[in-house]
Amino acid sequence: MTERIDVSIEHRHAPAADGGKPHPNTCPKCGSHYRDDELAASLYVCTQCGHHFPVHARDRIEQLTDADSFVEDAAELRSDDPLEFFDLRPYTERLAEAELSTGLGEAMVIGRAAIDDLPCQVAVMEFGFMGGSMGRVVGEKFARACEGAAERGVPLVSVTTTGGARMQEGILSLMQLPKTVCAVEDLHDSGGTLISVMAHPTTAGVLASFASLGDVLVAEPGALLSFTGPRVVQQTTREKLPEDFGLAEANFRHGHIDAIVPRPELRATLAKLLRLFANGR
Amino acid sequence: MAGEAELRLREQLSRLRSLPLLRGAKLSGELERLQKQLDRIVAEPSDEEIWQSVELARHPDRPYTLDYVERLLDDWFELHGDNHHGDDAALVAGLGRFRGRTVVLLGNQKGRDVKERTRRNFGMAYPEGYGKAMRAMELAERHGFPILSLVDIPGAYPGVTAEQHGQGGAIARSQAHLARLHVPVVACVIGEGGSGGAIATALADRVLMQENSIYTVISPEGCAAILWRDAGEARKAAAAFKPDAAHCLELGVIDAIVPEPAEGAHTDPDEAARLLGDALAESLEPLEGQSGEELRRQRRVRFRTIGQVPVTR
Numbered sequence: 001m002t003e004r005i006d007v008s009i010e011h012r013h014a015p016a017a018d019g020g021k022p023h024p025n026t027c028p029k030c031g032s033h034y035r036d037d038e039l040a041a042s043l044y045v046c047t048q049c050g051h052h053f054p055v056h057a058r059d060r061i062e063q064l065t066d067a068d069s070f071v072e073d074a075a076e077l078r079s080d081d082p083l084e085f086f087d088l089r090p091y092t093e094r095l096a097e098a099e100l101s102t103g104l105g106e107a108m109v110i111g112r113a114a115i116d117d118l119p120c121q122v123a124v125m126e127f128g129f130m131g132g133s134m135g136r137v138v139g140e141k142f143a144r145a146c147e148g149a150a151e152r153g154v155p156l157v158s159v160t161t162t163g164g165a166r167m168q169e170g171i172l173s174l175m176q177l178p179k180t181v182c183a184v185e186d187l188h189d190s191g192g193t194l195i196s197v198m199a200h201p202t203t204a205g206v207l208a209s210f211a212s213l214g215d216v217l218v219a220e221p222g223a224l225l226s227f228t229g230p231r232v233v234q235q236t237t238r239e240k241l242p243e244d245f246g247l248a249e250a251n252f253r254h255g256h257i258d259a260i261v262p263r264p265e266l267r268a269t270l271a272k273l274l275r276l277f278a279n280g281r
Numbered sequence: 282m283a284g285e286a287e288l289r290l291r292e293q294l295s296r297l298r299s300l301p302l303l304r305g306a307k308l309s310g311e312l313e314r315l316q317k318q319l320d321r322i323v324a325e326p327s328d329e330e331i332w333q334s335v336e337l338a339r340h341p342d343r344p345y346t347l348d349y350v351e352r353l354l355d356d357w358f359e360l361h362g363d364n365h366h367g368d369d370a371a372l373v374a375g376l377g378r379f380r381g382r383t384v385v386l387l388g389n390q391k392g393r394d395v396k397e398r399t400r401r402n403f404g405m406a407y408p409e410g411y412g413k414a415m416r417a418m419e420l421a422e423r424h425g426f427p428i429l430s431l432v433d434i435p436g437a438y439p440g441v442t443a444e445q446h447g448q449g450g451a452i453a454r455s456q457a458h459l460a461r462l463h464v465p466v467v468a469c470v471i472g473e474g475g476s477g478g479a480i481a482t483a484l485a486d487r488v489l490m491q492e493n494s495i496y497t498v499i500s501p502e503g504c505a506a507i508l509w510r511d512a513g514e515a516r517k518a519a520a521a522f523k524p525d526a527a528h529c530l531e532l533g534v535i536d537a538i539v540p541e542p543a544e545g546a547h548t549d550p551d552e553a554a555r556l557l558g559d560a561l562a563e564s565l566e567p568l569e570g571q572s573g574e575e576l577r578r579q580r581r582v583r584f585r586t587i588g589q590v591p592v593t594r
Contacts, residue, residue, distance in 0.1 A: 082532065082588065085521055087508035136588050143585060165476075165498050167508065170522035171534050172588040174476060174498040178484040181456040182581040205498075207449030208437075208477040213457055227449035227477065228439035232503075237440045246444055256447045 027051050043263045052200065052220050052263055056102070057109040057126035060159055060199075064267050065113035065122065072111040074144050079106060079137045083170050091168040098129045106137040107162070110145040112152070116271035118278060121149035121156040125206075132162035134206055135169040139176030142210060146183035146192070155193035155277050157270060160211045164204025173205070180210040188215075193277045195270065198225050198248070198257070216273055217257045219248035220266070225257070326527050328520035335501060335519050337493035338472045339435075342547035344554065345404075346373055346388030346431045349471070352554035353561075354379055354386065360420075363412025371402045371438070372410030372482075374417035379429065380562050382569075385421040387414050387482050388431035391472075404473075405438035408451035411481055418458045427569065429561055430468040430482045436500060437478030452481040459484035460581060463573025467564045469539060469557065470494040471546075474524075486580050487564040488534070491557065492541040495524040496534065533587060536564070 026033045030049040034042075043063055044053040055063065061070050078095075085091040099105060107129035113122050123145040125132045134142075142158070149156035165173040184194055196214025198207075200223035208227055211217075219225055226233075226246030234241055244250045251257045261269045326334070337343070350357055354377030362368040373390045376383060389406065392398035421428050437448055459466060459482070468485035474496035490496060499507075501515035504522060523529075526538045539560040546553035568576060 083521070083523055087518075087521060167499055167504050167522065170498055170532075171496050171524065171529055172532060174480055174496075175534055175584065175587045177452075177477060177480050178456055178460070178584040179587065181453065181484065182460050182584045185457055185460045186581060204449075205477060208452035208481075209456065210453070212450040212453035225449070226444050227437060227452065228444065233439050233441060233444070239441050241441060245441065250445070251447075254445050254447065256450055 069114040085168040118274040127161040133166035135166035143183035146187040150190040160202040161199040177209040334525040344550040367409035369410030372406040389434040408446040411451040411455040427465040433472035436475035455481040465568035490526040497524040
């Protein structure tokens, strides 16, 4: 048996791609560097130190659901610009750029799928689309995913990775909190289930709405789950922050989540939960 | 700026004008109020006026929740504590008589002097505050008491302990509690409606805003720090995200604007309280005739359909 030689180690501290930013395939924790196919094969987890890299929405769906089972819903929805918002650049320009760079119409992908032949509805966020922020289209997609789950009588699995509400839609983005909360309540009233998977980061408006309302709450290791991020807490309060401030591990210790599930075990965990909630049906 | 809100108001106005003047003075007050709202809507607030709202909403002499409680409720009995481990003075809850009926009142509370400001944590609630609010909501549901919620919070407290006690989850569950109620809920933003901390107690059947209050997804300073990379650009941020009452009404986020005394609520708290009381009663009355199931359904529909259906391109 030949020992597999780890070549990735030689790429440690690979040269920065541009502007001093570390290469996206370089582990920010241990510096190991990977080829695209290596990362995809390891589910975007560093095989050296276990760091969880971000996962794009489409890759996440592929990782978690049965091959060819996913059928996307509401893919045609696009945000408009209700406030004609302009900061350093127009909002519409940021939207167009995000669509070009991610190939997605918005920061959430929803649809019907199956995990281990158990049918479910999925709502998966894309951090690459304006920081996974929740505006009206994300709120609408999540609400439709809840309705779809209720109609089909199947659980909804949400995977969140987001900085919170989308400032460029002003108060209308705040209204997505009660909107998604009401959608979860309707789903629960219909006897439906929400399984909330929180990936890094799940913060602010999404943590303060649907992501926290799952029947079961699971997080990926090292994910930041905080209403306010560490930088703002530090600046506002001048408090000394614990080393694991807001991380999944701290949330687990304080009783806010049910489990921390490493990515390689996530699919099996979801399948188990789907079986439990199906209750033999 | 025009649209639905303007049409609705114009319709209301013409209906009122054609009514025989049975209710006399009250009706003419109503006419005046609607005309004022209409004037505000037709004339889109300038960037300067928006910033003025931000300043008035934060005015140190602005009436706070307990100032209104004193003027609007009889037999006030304050509820304390979340029944778990704390009593958050930044969010008050209690029972009182409001114009002939027992209500549960929830409200964010800031302090007047340094000592009270510190005790009230500048009005920024901890998860314990939302725990207390949820307990009060359950009480209201048990006894069929309507809920009045006065919103005046810069934002939920951004601190280490608040996070350790589950700030995000508390805000989510507080909203979920409101979404489940079978009793009428009327909320009014009376100062700062700051983000998640505000919506936690504002998932209501009717949502009002006082004329000089603001309702925001993030503080103007916070938005400026992120998008302009300079908190000093707060004026620009406020002008861009339009947190004033007129814009919130136009966007369909609120149902009505509650007028204030000419120079702002702080110049005449008694008059401000009278106007607020009238608006709360007016919003509450039609809700009291509805069944609990219908109230709950309509409340959820309200938030399901807020803002327009996104466009497809």
